[in-house]
Amino acid sequence: MRYGIISDIHSNKQALDAVLEQLNDVDRVICLGDIVGYGPEPNECVEIVKGLDGITIVGNHDLASLGEKDVEFFNPHAKEAILWTATRLNEESKRYLRNLPFKARFENAIVVHGSLKDFTDEYILSVYDASESFELLEDEILLIGHTHTPCYFQKSDRVYGERLRNGDIIKIDGEKKIINVGSVGQPRDGDNRATFALFDTEKREIKIKRIPYDISETQRLMRECALPDFLIRRLEMGI
Ligand code: ZN
DSSP states (O other), X not given: OEEEEEOOOTTOHHHHHHHHHHTTTOSEEEEOSOOSSSSSOHHHHHHHHHHHOSEEOOOHHXXXXXXXXXXXXXXXXXXXXXXXXXXXXXXXXXXXXXXXXXXXXXXXXXXXXXXXXXXXXXXXXXXXXXXXXXXXXXXXXXXXXXXXXXXXXXXXXXXXXXXXOTTOEEXXXXXXXXXXXXXXXXXXXXXXXXXXXXXXTTTTEEEEEEEOOOHHHHHHHHHHTTOOHHHHHHHHHTO
């Protein structure tokens, strides 16, 4: 089986379209949450993900946009975009987001947005954070998003971590792994290309891919919606 793994679309339909074009031959698409927030086309992105009929879990921005999480914990730009998204979401989108699970399993993997300690909110940024989730990890692989930075952690005799770049391959070899698949709609590792992963169960590998998309069109739509200027500029910088 071949799975496309995507996360943190953040209402960026141009990026989502570009990624899905690359995934048209996979057996299933797995989405790790934050379909909405930040970007200009929340309903369009929900509609597309819903139509994929894969596995999708919920992220912190999805919950906040539904009013199910206190927006005061978000930075001012994120908060402004969440409040804007909340006014834009139609009933159908809300119903879909409200019914998404916090975690899901497929093959030898479990998927959550943040971490196993806090499914939607904790950022796994360090070896220490990863160690805590490894303690709770019963499956071979934990797939996550949330930080918008592709990376992986492995546990053998000790835990170590590494950033992942375009084309990097992680071999599935029986050692427990935490893999962050990066962000489709708002990459933050200095590379402004949309990020996703391909999980090939026959080859026993997960590959990170980057793909350019029409950033200026997303920015144009964001300006039309009067979304915060910093959120518009960060897309081209990949931060
Ligand atoms: Zn996110």
